[in-house]
Amino acid sequence: MITVEHLSKRYGSHPAVDDVSFTCEPGTVTGFLGPNGAGKSTTMRMICGLTPPTSGTATVDGRPYRQLGNPGRRIGVLLDASAQHSGRTGREVLTLAALTMGVDRRRAGESLERVGLNRTAARRRVKAYSLGMRQRLGLAYALLGDPAVLILDEPANGLDPEGIFWMRGLLRDFADRGGTVLLSSHLLREVEAVADRLVVIGAGRVVAQGDKAELLAASGTVVKALDMPALEAALRRHGLTGTAAAGGGVVVQAGAEAIGRAAAEAGVVLLELRPADSGGLEQMFLSLTAGDSVQEAVR
Structure with missing residues (x-):
């Protein structure tokens, strides 16, 4: 389990992270979302002990990362796919990591195979790897110690569609076997496909968190009518407003029953009435983080 409580980080007078709290439970994938610089x-980095917090705490299984004995056996981390020594081969990188963690050296080859890096790729030097191959190597490193927790920052960056689909299955299987995953990504559709819970951060603060289905259900209802002006007038009479949606409909922050009754009273023929779940995460993300002004160089 990952527990973050009132975590803050300031650089001078600038709050890079401001009173952030959330938990990641075993058996779940938590999508950690926000615009660049959020x-x-x-x-x-604060969870992993790389950046000291100004205030607050972050623990893994009840202990700060720096207090974990042999942390690679408890938590797998991928924060920067380019952090590996470029002059070493993929196998050398993992073999040295295995020796450091005290695990069987044979796990290096097993971990490489698990992430789709074959023997030829394992013998190549990291500097010859594509970004997608570095991501796979970084994930192999994170999985090497057979941890119960994964913290991954943009792990799908540089992967092709097949690779993204593969990673989704790997993370889902990891969580289904009782693992805990904290996943940061800009690929909202992929997060929507794999995550159980969502934490959305904007300008350093949590703007929404909870069960994915509940958050997306709260994103509204898509409605489309044969006569859209008549529908909009009927909605206004009931105090309901909507925003334009793809396909000519509108998204209304109300349930299907309330919208259907308003349309029926006005004699409006509806062509579509459904939860805003298709593309709902993208819409929710944009609405929650709209107007955020951040300074990426600081964060």
């Missing part, structure tokens, strides 16, 4: 990476 404080995601800083928060993850």
